[in-house]
Amino acid sequence: MNKPEKFAPANITPADMDAERLVTYPTEAFLSKEYLEAEKRLLWPRVWQMVERESDLPNPGDWMTYNVADESIIVLRKDDGTLRAFHNVCPHRGRQLVSVPDGVHSVRGNNRKTFICGFHGWTFDLDGQNIYILDPQDWHGKLTPEMTCLSDVKVDTWGGYIYINMDPDSVSLKEWMGRAGEILDHFELAKMHYKWRQWAIYNCNWKTAIEAFLEPYHVAGTHTQLLAYGNYYALSRQYGLHSVSSYDTRAPEFQMSESSGTTRAGKGDDARRSTYELIRENYETVNYSASTETLVAAASRLVDELPEGTPPQEVIAHWMASAKRDDAARGVIWPEVPPEIMAEAGLAWGLFPNQNILHGVTFALCYRVRPYKDDPDKCVFESYALERFPEGEVPETEWVYADPTGENWGSVLAQDFSNMEFVQKGMKSSGFRGPLPNPHQEQKVINLHRNLAEFMEGRGAPNLLDV
Numbered sequence: 179m180n181k182p183e184k185f186a187p188a189n190i191t192p193a194d195m196d197a198e199r200l201v202t203y204p205t206e207a208f209l210s211k212e213y214l215e216a217e218k219r220l221l222w223p224r225v226w227q228m229v230e231r232e233s234d235l236p237n238p239g240d241w242m243t244y245n246v247a248d249e250s251i252i253v254l255r256k257d258d259g260t261l262r263a264f265h266n267v268c269p270h271r272g273r274q275l276v277s278v279p280d281g282v283h284s285v286r287g288n289n290r291k292t293f294i295c296g297f298h299g300w301t302f303d304l305d306g307q308n309i310y311i312l313d314p315q316d317w318h319g320k321l322t323p324e325m326t327c328l329s330d331v332k333v334d335t336w337g338g339y340i341y342i343n344m345d346p347d348s349v350s351l352k353e354w355m356g357r358a359g360e361i362l363d364h365f366e367l368a369k370m371h372y373k374w375r376q377w378a379i380y381n382c383n384w385k386t387a388i389e390a391f392l393e394p395y396h397v398a399g400t401h402t403q404l405l406a407y408g409n410y411y412a413l414s415r416q417y418g419l420h421s422v423s424s425y426d427t428r429a430p431e432f433q434m435s436e437s438s439g440t441t442r443a444g445k446g447d448d449a450r451r452s453t454y455e456l457i458r459e460n461y462e463t464v465n466y467s468a469s470t471e472t473l474v475a476a477a478s479r480l481v482d483e484l485p486e487g488t489p490p491q492e493v494i495a496h497w498m499a500s501a502k503r504d505d506a507a508r509g510v511i512w513p514e515v516p517p518e519i520m521a522e523a524g525l526a527w528g529l530f531p532n533q534n535i536l537h538g539v540t541f542a543l544c545y546r547v548r549p550y551k552d553d554p555d556k557c558v559f560e561s562y563a564l565e566r567f568p569e570g571e572v573p574e575t576e577w578v579y580a581d582p583t584g585e586n587w588g589s590v591l592a593q594d595f596s597n598m599e600f601v602q603k604g605m606k607s608s609g610f611r612g613p614l615p616n617p618h619q620e621q622k623v624i625n626l627h628r629n630l631a632e633f634m635e636g637r638g639a640p641n642l643l644d645v
């Protein structure tokens with residue numbers, strides 16, 4: 179008899195990562211159909227997953243589907259304002275309760291009081307209880323509510339997002355978010371709203387896609403034009419399930435906490451000019467995100483408002499103070515983020531398994547990636563910008579399908595797209611010996627594989643190379 183395949187139990191530890199040890203891992207997580215099938219059993223049904231912004235389901239009766247791999251979940255808001263989530267499947271003979279055709283982003287609606295299955299008409303209320311069965315006497319009175327109700331899914335919220343978890347025994351969302359959640363709470367993401375949101379079906383594995391946005395180590399090679407404006411040396415750290423990257427400096431004497439995120443000094447002798455040039459270039463070429471109009475406008479005035487020779491730290495302090503004043507004047511009040519939190523919060527967070535948040539005090543640039551059908555070479559890629567807007571000025575947005583071009587996504591994202599597909603192809607080469615991620619700058623990538631291996635019974639586990 180065939181024994182079940184044995185997987186190497188070895189995995190690296192958080193301590194290995196903190197010590198920045200050399201690792202590699204196999205490419206099966208990106209390429210293997212067997213791995214993709216195993217994700218359906220071992221990963222997606224067991225992790226907290228972001229569904230949508232809470233503001234997309236504002237009213238009682240609002241509902242939507244969240245779809246990942248073979249799973250579809252209905253999330254809805256009840257009359258009392260609470261959220262509920264159910265597996266999108268009829269308990270009679272298994273029709274999807276709400277039809278989710280291939281290639282749609284999500285199915286949504288409002289004013290829902292019941293869900294009626296399109297096959298034989300079984301009907302469910304917003305608590306998932308069955309309230310109508312045709313000819314129930316044919317089951318001889320033996321059907322119980324437990325047999326005929328919808329299957330419950332855990333739902334919770336954090337940072338203005340709705341999350342679900344299909345595992346009834348999972349830890350709470352708060353525990354799942356851990357220290358990463360505590361740090362990001364200071365940025366009051368819940369008060370931000372969509373500025374734009376786009377998605378595409380893209381030709382690479384979901385991990386290949388999310389990893390293209392996890393580390394700034396690729397900036398010098400991919401976004402070469404940005405080197406004219408700033409330095410992009412980075413560091414990264416694991417926080418258990420999640421991880422963070424920050425800008426770093428190769429020379430310790432230049433390290434400062436202000437420089438960990440996007441609101442930092444540019445490169446060159448005149449920080450008044452370079453800071454403006456850096457933020458303007460970033461803003462305009464990253465699809466008007468990762469900063470705000472207010473920050474760019476305040477930076478444009480630095481050269482008029484400060485004397486020549488003002489040291490970088492003073493330039494940044496002045497810039498932040500005037501942008502904060504400008505925003506307050508239009509009704510956008512900045513959260514007070516303590517300096518030590520600002521430093522620890524860094525540039526961007528990778529939230530396990532498939533969510534990225536590059537945060538600021540009034541903005542965030544975010545990504546989420548999911549598998550597409552049963553194809554390890556495809557994914558559903560999403561990116562969106564959040565911003566804190568004055569009351570009454572929140573723009574109306576919806577998910578827009580956008581082919582991965584510079585016109586649709588900005589020239590910087592187009593540069594990222596120009597790699598991802600070819601990473602997916604390149605990893606299939608018989609001459610590829612396995613990834614050699616940078617232990618200092620690409621720890622978020624390593625941490626993703628370390629955590630994946632924990633869920634995936636050891637499949638794809640990183641191994642130490644420096645033993």
Ligand code: FES
Nearest residue numbers: 268270271295298
């Ligand atoms: S499958 Fe839903 S009522 Fe029959």
Ligand SMILES: [Fe+2]
Nearest residue numbers: 390400401594
């Ligand atoms: Fe990039």
